[in-house]
Amino acid sequence: MREKPMRETTSVSVAIVGSGGAGALTTGNFVLEAASLAGWHGILTRTVGPQIRGGEAAALVRLATHPVECLSDRFDLLIAIDWLNASRFDAEIRLGPDSLVIGDPRGGEPPASIAASGARLINVPMKETAKALPEGRANMIALGIAMQLLGLSEDAMATVLERRLAEKGAAAIAASRTALRAGIDAARELALPVRLAPPGEIAGKRWLVTGNEATGLGAIRGGVRFAAAYPITPATEILEWLAPNLVKAGGVLLQAEDELASINMIIGASFGGTPSLTATSGPGLSLMIEALGLATAAEVPIVVVDVMRGGPSTGIPTKSEQADLNIAVYGFHGDAPHLVLAPQSVGDCLFTTQWAAYLAEALQAPAIVLSDQFMGQSRAAIARPADVAFIGQRRRATEIAAPYKRYALAGDGVSAMAIPGTPNGQYTADGLTHTERGIPTSRAEDHLAQLDKRRDKLARFAYGDHWATIEGDGDLAVLTWGSLTGAVREGLARARKDGVAARLVAPRLLYPTRPDEFAAALDGAKRLLVVEQTHSAQFHHYLRAHYDLPGEVRVLNRPGPLPISPGEIHRTVLEWRA
């Protein structure tokens, strides 16, 4: 029974779930890549449990005719290779009465939420079909089903298989193609109520990249040539990407014994003149805070990327949250001015990390980059990010007449740094309060002078327009940050179609704060909606502490791992009007 004509849509979402090792993520990645080759835009977010094998895994894929930076509100299609652990994340895969769910009769019982959603459930014997084929795998049957239902061409998928299974050999590719066709055949009589509109003309190069990979590339482009590494989910991929690529760029990565070592290693390397970075997540950042204060006091440029996950403590290592804002901004003891930046999308991980490396070097200060699991581990098809000229280069002391003043107070507060090996530049970098020459002191005026120096060099710097994303107009302003920027942008675009104008203000530079620029961005705003993924509204409190918030303020906050969807923003904005 073939379904009746479907509605054309600009965006379609599919979730592929299975127990760990079933190949759900591979299937999702192949869908994304084939669709991208065909010219669509897309994003794949992974949601997995903590188990290494045998847990649960879901690939959440959204394909669209336009660039997408977030998931949609609902899934049009859910394919369950099995239902073994699917109930652990059914809240993250929202379905509706129009959704189609494909299960396997041998895959266990679907969670109660499937029936409750009103979605149509169809059983396809994926495992049995696969078993009848040589080297057949159920996830390739699922891939065929997805291709048929999403309208993906077999040519594009053949290219993907050639690329991704090359190492496994021609036999594996042939077996996959056979299974794929079996899946396509199994789904011939099925259809979704929606069909993705054809892709538009794509101009220029496009990339398929994760936020963590883009972060690594941004670091190297920003001048980073040394990284210290201690593995932690969900930041490890940055370090694994950097390990071979830093060497290609003339640098090196060193594995540390713990995060206390990795942060101190990068301080040592940077002291030696090499722009340096490490990447971690909340627990690691907690361990690094003392040495970040050292980098502030000794004025050693470093970059620390924190790919945020659910906290506190071990929290939810595999899922996203924005709750490290407080520790990044306020975690240091003493008065310790430093940089905190947050990328706003998968592609922006490249720019923001590159900018952070540039700023750290220019200002001789530590920079924390707050990425998160959502954008870090999402893979997106994006237009090749534009090249930018930000390359970290610190002010160096070269021709030195003794006595050298490493922490000289004159000028803009950024004092020329002597690199070991430079004659007459010998000084001791120190976490103790020091004089201009770097000699320890406990005198009140020396303390004040160096505190002023470190504050002023950051406060007076011209950061330019990159400090925030500011779009749209209207008396309603939505304030958000990080990976929620994309969801807010899309929610406001929908509201605009309903005739409701609103502006988006999302700071990329969170610290130091920019009071004048912020006030200008909110000029004329009468209502503010703060959107963030924390339980305690950390961003709202941060805004209250540093900025004047005009008019009425409402807060839409929720902890991870449930994302805040464009539809929720859209709805909140419309309801406030009424």
Added chain:
Amino acid sequence: MSTAEMRLACKPGDYKSDVQPVWCPGCGDYHVLMSFTRAFAALGLPPEKIAVISGIGCSSRIPAYTNCYGFHGVHGRSLALAAGLKVTRPDLTVVVASGDGDGYSIGGNHFLHACRRNIDMTYVVMDNRVYGMTKGQPSPTTEPDFDTALSPGGTGVRPFHPLVIALASGANFVARAFSGSPNETADILVEAIRHPGFSFIEILSPCVTFRPDEKEWKSMVRPAPVEATDDAARAARRLMTDDGFNIGVLYRGERRPFQPPFGRADADLTALETEFVL
């Protein structure tokens, strides 16, 4: 200037800064500083090519008292900071200075991994068996019956044996020195710096303020009765059976120092993005 001429031209005073030490009169660390400057002069190294890295504590104040590049970092992390410096700047001579609290307690984990990693640097721990800067608390090398305000009647915990730990963890050169013999200590330092890989020197350096009993050390130390060995097991056995006052080079290993390879500095960065292109 040739290296030989350079050496003739170098005097220990060239390696000393004008900063006044915070140490108590009679502190063993003054003599360690003297050994540092004598060793640097003997090696004929330009002061700007030496980096002295430290953590927190009395001994960790030493970098600023030299005329070398220095880093006085956070408590216990000097070895990690030095590792980052040395792998990116193999041209520098890196000497790390620490004490028994900084190096063995809060920094204990880094000690194990620095030995294991075997980067070409020299680690000097001035051991006075007490936290001096915080006024007399027991450290990992303090005797179990040493009475302090923090551990009335003693800790009851046996001290551990850093030299044996260093051997077991893979240090490539192990020696014990006594601060009161600055020439001998300088000689050991010269050899340690020249020896490839991770060199570890325990320097017995009395704290005359909180451990006046350590003034007796000068009559207790003696040259080690046997030559250094290249057999780590033999060196460890000797160390575990001596009384802790045998002075000299105890072990010389032959492990290759660790230096991760760098790529070419003029590499084409545009090639890095090809893996992302659709």
